[in-house]
Amino acid sequence: MKIVHTIEDLRATLRPFSSPSLVPTMGNLHTGHLDLVRTAKPLGDVTVASIFVNRLQFAPHEDFDTYPRTLQADCDKLAAVGCDVVFAPSEKEMYPEPQGFKVQPPTELADILEGHFRPGFFTGVCTVVMKLFQCAFSEAKGPRHAVFGQKDYQQQMVIRRMVQQFALPVSIVSGDTERAPDGLALSSRNGYLSESERAEAVHLSLALRSLGREAMAAADGLARQLPALEARAMADLTARGWQPDYLTVRRRIDLQTPQAGDALVVLGAARLGKTRLIDNFEI
Numbered sequence: 404m405k406i407v408h409t410i411e412d413l414r415a416t417l418r419p420f421s422s423p424s425l426v427p428t429m430g431n432l433h434t435g436h437l438d439l440v441r442t443a444k445p446l447g448d449v450t451v452a453s454i455f456v457n458r459l460q461f462a463p464h465e466d467f468d469t470y471p472r473t474l475q476a477d478c479d480k481l482a483a484v485g486c487d488v489v490f491a492p493s494e495k496e497m498y499p500e501p502q503g504f505k506v507q508p509p510t511e512l513a514d515i516l517e518g519h520f521r522p523g524f525f526t527g528v529c530t531v532v533m534k535l536f537q538c539a540f541s542e543a544k545g546p547r548h549a550v551f552g553q554k555d556y557q558q559q560m561v562i563r564r565m566v567q568q569f570a571l572p573v574s575i576v577s578g579d580t581e582r583a584p585d586g587l588a589l590s591s592r593n594g595y596l597s598e599s600e601r602a603e604a605v606h607l608s609l610a611l612r613s614l615g616r617e618a619m620a621a622a623d624g625l626a627r628q629l630p631a632l633e634a635r636a637m638a639d640l641t642a643r644g645w646q647p648d649y650l651t652v653r654r655r656i657d658l659q660t661p662q663a664g665d666a667l668v669v670l671g672a673a674r675l676g677k678t679r680l681i682d683n684f685e686i
Contacts, residue, residue, distance in 0.1 A: 404482040408490075408493065413538055417449060420447070422447035422543060423543055423547060424450050425451045426450070428452060430454040430491075435590075437480055441484055449487045451490055452481050452490070453490040458498075459505070459530055460523075471594060477489075504530075511657075516557055516649060518557070520672065533569075547574065549575055552578045554681065560658065580682075593680075596678055600675050600678065603644070610640050611683070614652065615667075619686055629652060646674040653667070653669075667685070668684070671683070
């Protein structure tokens with residue numbers, strides 16, 4: 404496995420290949436990330452994982468400075484699952500000057516749910532992903548694939564729309580959410596949890612599953628009953644010591660309020676102590 408730190412070296416390394424597959428990450432890797440690499444491997448003739456903690460998607464009060472940087476351990480894990488290239492640029496390499504040009508996603512998708520509680524988040528995500536695509540795919544002559552985890556459900560939808568509207572020659576592939584045996588979605592931020600918080604953390608996924616069952620039972624009356632169902636789910640989680648941002652049922656196609664007959668997804672974000680967790684289930 405080759406580790407490169409500059410865009411020039413990445414492009415030179417990938418030049419002999421025609422069909423790269425890319426797994427963008429911020430590092431501090433867990434088995435969910437490694438499964439994304441396993442998904443990416445058969446899609447092309449060279450598999451690239453990027454490791455870059457992107458300042459643009461962090462608000463000033465968020466954990467950019469304390470986000471774990473574990474490059475050596477990450478590279479060891481990636482080598483073990485057959486990753487071919489690790490692209491680990493510095494911030495100066497990715498943003499040699501202030502990034503004045505940014506990708507602004509549409510408000511109806513990017514300013515709801517995660518975007519409502521993390522203003523500017525999806526602008527930062529789209530900007531860095533667009534740049535990573537330019538870095539990894541500029542020399543490609545064949546199919547290009549990028550693999551993203553389904554745990555970041557809204558993020559994946561935003562990126563798919565970006566690729567579609569800019570007519571980018573990239574196929575976005577979804578990787579299933581990896582879960583611990585008790586059902587907790589794996590996340591790099593799970594490492595922030597204390598022992599007692601880790602035991603409690605599974606209740607976010609349990610609350611979402613319960614809300615999903617109630618939504619399905621509501622059937623044709625969902626639109627009328629949904630506000631009360633969501634409010635009760637929020638109250639129940641709050642009573643356990645959480646600070647929920649949202650627990651909601653949306654239609655899968657665009658994350659808007661569902662109507663009868665829509666395919667549904669239930670999504671949630673909540674803070675447990677100082678750690679903010681997200682999860683989702685299609686229902």
